[in-house]
Amino acid sequence: MINTITLNPSLDYIVKVDSFKVDKLNRTEEEQIYAGGKGINVSIVLTNLGVENKALGYVAGFTGDEILRQVKNHDVDCDFIKLENGISRINVKLKSDGETEINGSGPEITEDNLKALFEKLSHLEKGDYLVLSGSIPGSxxxxxxxxIMSRLLEKGVEFVVDATKDLLLKVLKYKPFFIKPNHHELAEMFNVTLESDDDIIKYGKKLQEMGAKNVLISMAGDGAILLPENGNPIKREVPKGTLKNSVGAGDSMVAGFICGYLKNNDINEAFKMGIATGSASAFSDELATKEQVNDLLKQMK
Structure with missing residues (x-):
């Protein structure tokens, strides 16, 4: 079973305004409301691809109810903890001459709430996968x-981690099965400028030396580089398409990689599936569907 964790999910309120003006009345041209959170995105795409999984995390208030409603509408199996106080955050994304984001802080998570999450995680077994992705709330x-990883390590649970800088670096000692930084995040981790594929491979290998098994570095339109646990680095280009929405593309790549690997334990097949799934979301207004992914797989060598 694959489990995802979203500690601080959100309702993403996306609005488009023609030439936003400060201190003036602005009327929206378009409005969209999505359930947001990296773990939630992974769960939705896994479900779209026909892979059984369970979404874990915290929700609160009327916004939490709407998050659950939307996620369940995608047929995702949810086991979120409902907090008694506060509301799940609302993130505002304003698209006008530029793009501005205002992210909420989310509800407070108490020690008792953490114990409830650990109790749910205690039921994971050998061979299960746990996806830990995104930032963590301040509480x-x-x-x-x-x-989380130290408690589950001896059980034989496989970890997938998609996080930035110290949040990722500090968990490498638990030997995650798969991590997926992008090239900007990789450069930030080591405070360097990456000028070539060789540079990316060099610092990707440092993450392996620190404990990661399989390292996939995404590079947006320039493709991605995979450093497998066993074997030489592999680079793949992205299929052709028109970029519509980069939000969720990285999470979709994670879901596609997991799905591809579970088919026959082939790491190269996982890489190919990850590229196709991430691209399918990038080329769509919503998250990737199985049909879109299959169409892109046909393009790829």
């Missing part, structure tokens, strides 16, 4: 990912 310890 939980900054080593929460470490605490």
């Amino acid at each position: 939980v310890p900054d080593d929460i990912y470490e605490k």
Whole structure:
């Protein structure tokens, strides 16, 4: 079973305004409301691809109810913890001459709430996968990912981590099966400028030396580089298409990689599936569907 965790999900309120003006009345041209959160995105895409999974995390208030409603409408199996106080955050994304984001802080997560999450995670077994992705809310310890992984390591649970900088670096000692930084995040982790594929491979290997098994570095329109646990680095280009929405593309790549690997334990097949699935979301207004992914797979060598 694959499990995803979204500690601080959101309702993403996306509005488009023609030439936004400060201190003036502005009327929207377009409005969209989506359930947001990297783990939620992974769960939705896995479900779209026909892979059984369960979404875990926290929700609160009327916004939490709407998040659950939307996620369940995607036929995702949810097991979120409902908090008694506060509301799940609302993130505002304003598209006008430029793009502005205002992210909410989310509800407070107490020690008892954390114990409830650990109780749910205690039922994971050998061979299960746990996807830890995204930032963490300020009300939980900054080593929460470490605490989760240390408790499950001896059970034989496989970890997939998609996080930035210290949040990722500190969990490499638990030997995650798969991590997916992008090239900007990789450069930030080591405070360097990456000028070539060789540079990306060099620092990707450092992540392996620190404990990661399979490292996939995404590079947007320039494709991606995979450093497999066993074997030489592999680079793949992205299929042709028109970029419509980059939000969720990285999460879709994670879902596609997992789906591809589970088919026959082939890491190259996983890489190919990850590229196709990430691209399918990037070329669509919503998250990738199985049909879109299959169409792109036909293009790829």
